[in-house]
Amino acid sequence: MKTDPNLKPLRHSPRWLGVVLASLMLGACSFLGSSPENKPKDIEVHAPLLNIQQTWTAKVGTAFKAQMSMQAKAHVLTVASSDGEVTAIDANTGHALWKASLQEALTAGAGVDGDVVAVVSANNELVLLVAGQEKWRQRLTAPVFTAPLVAGGRVFLLSTDRSIMAFDANAGHRLWTQTPSTTNESLVLQQAGVLTAMNNTLLVGVYGRLAGIQPDTGSVLWESPLSIPRGTNEIERLVDLVGPVSKTNGVLCARSFQSVVACVNAGNGKMLWTQKSHGIHGVDGDQQAVYGVESNGMVVAWNRSNGSQLWSTDQLKYRKLSPPLLLGRSVIVGDSTGNLYFLSKTDGSLLNRVKTDDSGILAQPMIAGNTLVVTTAAGKIYGFRPE
Template sequence: MGLALALVGCSSTRQAPKPAELAPISALQGVRLAWQARLPAVAFPLEVSVQGQQLVVAGSDGTVLGLDAVSGRELWRAALAEPLAAGVGSDGRLAAVVTRSNEVLVLEGGRTLWRQKLPAQSYTAPLVAGGRVFVLAADRSVTGFDARTGRKLWTQQRPGEALVLQQAGVLLPVGDTLVAGLSGRLVGLDPLRGSVRWEAALAAPRGTNDVERLVDLVGRVSRQGEVVCARAFQAAVGCVDAVRGNLLWSKPANGAQGLHGDERFVFGSESDGKLVAWRRADGERAWTSDQLQFRSLTAPLALGRSVVVGDSQGLVHLLSREDGSPLNRLATDGSGVAAAPALAGGTLVVVTRAGGIFGFRPE
């Protein structure tokens, strides 16, 4: 496996730009704090797994927690006592995480069902679907396991590049196709056999050295029906027909976090903190907001009439879907938002670096 690279340019000695000052805000969309829960600290690429009104989250120390999103009530808890590198994937019955010792571990109701060694580290939450568990590893391999027994069913391996990103990639089901991000491509796989059905390039390697040529797709993605829109790290944003496998459009974009959207727009935060709405139909920009510049934004969540993003100071910003104007601002514990905001059971769920879990509900 190639060297894991957390961020391109992270070794720069230049002082980081000062986050944009936030103007006082009038709450144009009412939101209240409904409940709070706690985890140990979160310092890995967490994905909040949502199935109906159940959500599953995890802390870096190996604590995995199932919660009812409406009440915040704890449904189950597992203390794995092993540091985690990726998670959580869940189908509502089974939950899967990856440990830093390169093992995929599957839980049922907080009890360990099975574990299997992986050929390389993974930074992407496993996908639990169709009676299988799928793992995207940092060596550009995808492996399918039987969800009940842990038996390895197949592996699809791609040539590895010298560098990979130490953050979550793309892995999701679309109909009867498993869609994975491999380098700068979305690849459609047969989930039963692992064979490749189609490939669509969102971005191509560029530059003269390994750092400049790094191309990876990052989670989360924006899916509407058969169309999946994704971001190529600091290169492009594009949409693919995940049934036919053809690229619908790709536009240059300089961001490191994933996307979300609705039937009209695809939303994303650029590396400088600008929030952008691209038209889903053709990729043209509908609007750009610079009010949150240099605030290290998460991937967004399209929610009602708003776009929701978290920042590195633990604030949650709700902006208008139509033009990016501010609708509300929510405080957490000040430690920074650790994962893209999620919607579960009508509740906006936010997890912070310090392990705070906040359930907000629109009024």
């Protein structure tokens, strides 16, 4: 078992009500492009400025939800479908290295460290696989929609009651449970939150706050509020942090749902900047900029050092976009009709567009080895080689 170098909204009664209401809100957001006045623009790519070659396709299960994140370690890509199929794929060829069929629906996955894979079932069970074979499972007290973090011989979880848990990856017993601070808010989003690590600190999104957690004990080192709920009802007050995030040089940048994009010093929790932003997906970035998509399909770039806006583009407006991926000179996003767009990271201009299938691209594209990987809602996986 390898060791990660970074590590040596819910109403409780009834439990599901908060999740259902938040899901309805997300559904409303996703139909921004459905009315005639919000019709997306026609896009033509006359002379592509970036060469992109599709190299392989694969299939994992029959459905893939946005929170079922892919994970890549070197050239090995691990994918868990919503209907319970978990597959490790050689991203160079698209060939399966191993497959496991759990024959049960999954709500979160896959967390990966070497050959160890963790997923969470719809029955609220944490399931750990080693090289495709089930090793143990543990019953949980609340649903989970954020992929587990597997690191340092442990499995970390963020559940919908906003509890953070650590399990021993070898034996499966619980090491600690922590809730950084109490909240009276009753709704939680049915999508992936923030659960990651930097410099031996576990970083967790708890409602509108980012918390730094000591991974050995679960003690809270600091909390930094990215956004404070200000709405007049529970839906308007939703400010959960959503994944993915951008981590560079000890700074984590993240989005608070429909509220702000912000960057925080991951060592001490000091807020560096915040900018208002009306989006439902996380961000990506590099040392110079942070990139995100708004709920209406606008794509925006912010200066990483001070948060000032560098550019925005409306050419994908009213298209239901995936979270962005920064790769080389491109900001890459997919849409609900299966198109994959490559935008210039310098000014947002369109470099190229390629087509997958019609089921749509919901999750953030992923880089595995030298291959760009995209998964569609139908469970189909595409491997591309951009220049």
